[in-house]
Amino acid sequence: xxxSAVSATALIWVDGxxxxxxxxxxxxxxxxxxxxxxxxxRAGVPQFQHLHLDRLxxxxxxxxxxxxxxxxxxxxxxxxxELQDYPWSALRLTVTRGSAPRGYAAPADARPRxxxxxxxxxxxxxxxxxxxxxxxxxxxxxxxxLLAGIKHLNRLEQVLVANQLADLPAxxxxxxxxxxxxxxVSAGNLFMLERGQLLTPALETCGIAGTRRRLVLEQLAPAIxxxxxxxxxxxxxxxxxxxxxxxxxxxxxxxxxxLGPRQWHDHSVCRALHEEYVGAMSC
Numbered sequence: 001x002x003x004s005a006v007s008a009t010a011l012i013w014v015d016g017x018x019x020x021x022x023x024x025x026x027x028x029x030x031x032x033x034x035x036x037x038x039x040x041x042r043a044g045v046p047q048f049q050h051l052h053l054d055r056l057x058x059x060x061x062x063x064x065x066x067x068x069x070x071x072x073x074x075x076x077x078x079x080x081x082e083l084q085d086y087p088w089s090a091l092r093l094t095v096t097r098g099s100a101p102r103g104y105a106a107p108a109d110a111r112p113r114x115x116x117x118x119x120x121x122x123x124x125x126x127x128x129x130x131x132x133x134x135x136x137x138x139x140x141x142x143x144x145x146l147l148a149g150i151k152h153l154n155r156l157e158q159v160l161v162a163n164q165l166a167d168l169p170a171x172x173x174x175x176x177x178x179x180x181x182x183x184x185v186s187a188g189n190l191f192m193l194e195r196g197q198l199l200t201p202a203l204e205t206c207g208i209a210g211t212r213r214r215l216v217l218e219q220l221a222p223a224i225x226x227x228x229x230x231x232x233x234x235x236x237x238x239x240x241x242x243x244x245x246x247x248x249x250x251x252x253x254x255x256x257x258x259l260g261p262r263q264w265h266d267h268s269v270c271r272a273l274h275e276e277y278v279g280a281m282s283c
Contacts (some may be wrong), residue, residue, distance in 0.1 A: 046091070088120065139164070172186060176235065179205075183207045184201065191228075253270055
């Protein structure tokens with residue numbers, strides 16, 4: 001077995017053991033045959049871990065992986081225990097189908113591999129998220145209902161959108177689906193306020209069902225008595241919204257100040273949701 005060298009300063013675990021190289025071959029690298037989760041940790045405590053593991057379990061089932069969730073939990077617990085000295089840290093949990101002979105077909109005796117990387121964060125994640133300016137992505141997300149919602153390893157479309165973003169003054173780009181509906185931003189989900197109701201794009205054919213998206217839908221919005229729904233959203237509808245915010249697991253909830261020439265100054269709903277969000281965190 002050969003290995004791919006990694007930075008000596010990185011915090012890396014492979015199948016529960018500290019590592020300085022990634023084992024090869026691996027179907028995650030060969031075919032993107034795997035899933036990942038990005039968790040926020042507070043003094044070594046994973047935030048909203050159940051939401052991440054629920055989505056991971058759904059992805060493992062969708063991709064017909066062998067049952068490995070208990071081993072994943074053990075690896076995560078071990079890594080998190082070594083991050084207690086950091087006030088905040090980001091942890092990426094990757095599950096691949098592991099090593100296998102050549103060819104696309106998944107082996108019947110596959111043993112999934114658990115790769116964890118972690119790094120400290122220097123900003124207090126209890127503080128309100130930084131405001132963001134949006135623009136429109138040129139690329140549309142591809143349509144594949146069988147992969148919609150899960151966080152699989154194939155992220156070339158996100159790379160292309162990030163390349164466009166690097167040349168623009170915006171902080172994030174809004175990406176449409178193949179039918180021209182608003183889907184998400186490049187690295188997170190999106191909500192808009194319309195006539196007192198929160199709306200977020202339905203993810204029927206593409207997109208990632210984010211953990212913070214689910215938290216807003218099921219817990220945060222009900223806590224402040226704001227109705228919320230998943231639906232199709234047109235670009236014109238988004239531009240006409242009363243308020244917009246984006247969210248992901250590391251940056252939390254971030255108010256949107258502009259989308260091209262359109263500007264927003266009222267972020268009161270996002271602020272109220274953020275207060276609930278901080279209150280729901282684990283210490």
